[in-house]
Amino acid sequence: MSLTLSQRLSVVFALLLLVCCGTSVWLQVRSSRMHELEVVQGLSRDLARHIARDTQLMDANGLKPDAVRELFSQLMLVNPSVEVYLLDKEGRIVGDAAPKDHLLRDRVDLAPLRRLFADEPLPILGDDPRSATARKVFSAAPLMVAGQPAGFLYVVLLGEAHDRLAERGATSEALNTALWAIALIALLCLVAGLTAFRLITRPLRHLTESVAAFDIDGVPAPAPTAPPSRAEPVAKDGSQDEIAVLDGAFRQMQGRLNEQWRSLTRQDQERRELVANISHDLRTPLASLHGYLEVLSMKDASLTAEERRRYLGIALDQSRKVGGLAQSLLELVRLEHGFVEPVLERFFLTDLVQDVFQKFELTAEARSISLTPLFAPSVPGVFADLGLIERVLTNLLDNALRHTPVGGDVRVALALQGRYVDVTVSDSGPGIAPQLRESVFLRPFNIGGARRDGGLGLRICHRILQLHGLKIELLDIEGQGATFQFALPVEEALAVDLLKS
Template structure:
C-alpha cells in the first residue's frame, strides 16, 4: 500500500492521539478512583478509633468473642460497605463477622496500619482479608485494656458488598462525562491535525509536482522562467521554504550548466567543422598532386616532379601538424597532461624559441624583437608546456604579420609574477571575433586564421598553471596576447635570482 506523506503523517498523528487519549482516560479514571478513596478514607479515618473507645470488647478474661461478633454484625448492618476486624498485636485476625469460609487471609500486614495511626497522607491501602492480593482503604486504631495494647481495630471501608454493588451498577455519570469529553477532544484534535497537515504539506506537494515536471521534461527550463522569489534568510526556520529555495538554486545552476554544455557542444561542432575544413584542403591538394605524379610520371620533367613532391610533402606536414594539435588539445582537455613545474629563465626560453623561427621570419621578412627587463628572477612552471605556448603565439603572429612587420616579446615584472606579452603589427582581431577567442577557431578577412587551435591549446596550458591568457588592447595596429607566470621562490620565500648584476637581453634574430 502506497500512501502519501500527508496520509502517513495523519496515520501517525491519529495513532499518537489515540495513545494519548487512552493514557489520559486511564489517568482520569485512576485520578477519580484515588480521589474517591481519599475522600472515603478521610471521612472515616476516626471510625476505628471511635469503635475502640466506645465498644466493650474485652473483660477481665480478655476478648469477648460473642460481643465482638455481635458488634461487628451490627456495624455492618448499619453500613454494609464496611467490614470490621479485630487484630492481635502481630496482625493475626482474632475476630470478625465474615461468613464462614469467606476469609482468604489470617494475617494483615501492619505497616500500612502503623502509617495510618501515625497520620501519613491519604489514601493508604492495606490488605483485604477477603482477597489474596487485594488492597483497600481502611480505618485502624489501637485497642487498649488498662493502658496496655492488646490489638487493633481494623475497618475495611469499601468491602465486598460495595464491590458487588459497584460491579452491578452503571458507570459513574461524572466518569462517563469525562470519557466522552476526552473522546470529543480527541476527534476535534484529529480533525484539526488533518487540516493542519494538509495546509503545512501543501508547499511540499507543489514542490513535488515541480520536481516531477522537471524530471519529466528531461531538460531544465530556460533560465528566465526560473526567476525565484526572494530566498529565505539564512536563519529561516521554515524547512520547506529553505528546501524550495535550494531546489530553485539547483535548477538555476543546472540550467546554467546546461547552457554551458550546449555552448561547448556547439563549439565542438564548430571546431570539428573547421578542422574538417582545414583537413580537407591539404588532403585534397595532397591527393591531387600524388594523383598527378601517378598519371603523368612518364611525362614529367625532374624539376616539375620535385616541385610536385615538395608541394605534397608540405601539405602532408600541414595535416600532421593539425593532427598533432588536435591530439594535444584532446590530452589537455581530458586531463591527461599535468604540469611538472621547475625554475627556469624565461629570457633563455625566449631566445631558444626565436632561434626556431629565425628562418621562417627571414622568409616572411618579419623582424623578431625582445624587450626584456633586467634582473628577472626565474619563473616556476613547466618548461615544455610554456615553450609550447610561446611557439603557438609566435607562429600565429608570424603568419599574420605582413612583410616588413615586427613581432615583439616583452618580459616585465608585475608584482610577484612575470608578465609575458607577444605582439605583432598584423591586421589585428575584429571586435566581433573576440568573444570566445580562446574557445573556438576564428577567421580574419574571410580567411581562416590558423592560430585558432594554437590559441586554444595555449589557453588550456596556462589554465593548468593557474594563469590565463588575454587579448591586450593596443593603440597601434596588430594583436597582443599577454599572460603571467609566478616567480620561483627560494628557501626564504623570496624570488630566486640567477645573478645579482644586470643581465642584458639575449641576442635575438631580427
C-alpha cells in the same frame, strides 16, 4: 494503497493520540480513585479505635452479641456505607452484620492492618469480606480483654451500599461529561496535529515537486533560486529547520548540476565544431596532395624534371600541413585530458624569446617582417614549465607571422608588473573581428567570412596557461592587429599556489 508521508504521519499521530488519551483517562480515573480512597481513609482512620474504646464488644467470656448488634445498627444509621467486623487474633471473622450469603470470606489478611498501625502512607487496602477478590480502604483497632489482645475491630469504610451507588453513577451525567470532554480534546489535538504536519511537510512537498519536475537541461519547476554563496546550505529564510535546509541544499546542488550540464553541453558543441573544422582543414591539403601525386603517377613520362620537382615540392608542403595539424590535434587532446602536468622551473623570458625568434628568423626575412623584442630593464626570472611556455610563444609567433602582411612587424614585449612578468605578443595584421573575440581561444574562427588558420594553436596556448592556473587575453588596442597577453609569476610559492588552484 500507497500513503504519502503526510498521511502516514497523520495515521501514526492519530493512533498515538488515541493511546495517549486512553492512558490519560485511565491514569486520571485511577488518580481520582486513589485520592478519594486516601481522603476517606485519612478522615476515618481512627474510627475503629474510637469504637473499640467507647464500646465493650468482648469480655472474658468472648463476644457480646447484644453489644455487637447494637453497634452495627447504630453505625448503619449514621453511615450506611460502613461495614463492621470482629476478628480474632488470627484474622478469622467472628462477628458481623452481613445479610445471609453475603459473606464470601471467613478471614481477613492481617498484613494491611499492621501497615495501618505502623502509619505507612495512605491509602492502604485490605480484604473485603463480602468479595472474594476486592480490596478496600478500612479502619482497624486492636481489642483488649484484661490487658491482653483478644482480636481486632475491622471497619470497611466503603461497603456494598457505596458500591451500588457508585455503579449507578458510573453511567450518569458525570461520566458522559467526562467522555465528551475527552473526545473534544482529542479532536482538537488531532486537528492541531494534522495542521502542524501539513505546515512542517509543506517544504518537503515543494522539494518533492521540484525533484519530480527536475529537467536535466536545467528547467525545473518552479525555477530554483540562485545557490547560496556559502559552502553550508541554508534555508531561504535563514532558519535551521532540517527540511528547509534540505530544500536549500537541493537547490544549491541543482544550480551546480545545471551549471555543469551547461558546461558539458558547451564543451560537447565545441568538440563537434572542432572535429568539423579539423576535417575541413585536413580535406584541403589531402585533396591537393592526392591530386599532385596522381598527376605524378599518370604523367610521369611526359613531365619535365622542373615540373616534377615543382609538383613534388607542392605535395611535400601539403604533407607537412597535414602532419602539423595532426600533431597539433594530438597535443590538444593530451592537454585537455590531463596527460600533461606542468613541471615548474626558473628561467628567463628574455633568453626564451630570443630562442623562439631564431626559429622564425628565416620565415620573417622571407616576407620582410621584422621581429622586434621590447624588454623592460632587469626583467626577473619566472617560474613555469619551460617547454610548455616555449610552445605558447611558438604558437603565438607562428600565428602572428602568418597573418602579418609583407613588410609588417611582430613585437614581443616583457614588463614587470608587481609579482608577475607581462608577456605581450602583437602584430600589424588585420586583427580579429569583435564578434569572434569571445570564442577565439575555444575553436578556430573566421575573419571577414574567410577561415583564419591558427585557431587550434591559440586553443593549445589557452589550455597550457590554464594548466598553470593562468589565463591569456586578447587585448583591444586601436591601430594594432591581434594583441595577446599573459603573465607569469616571478615567485615560486605563487606559481605553486596557481598550479594547485
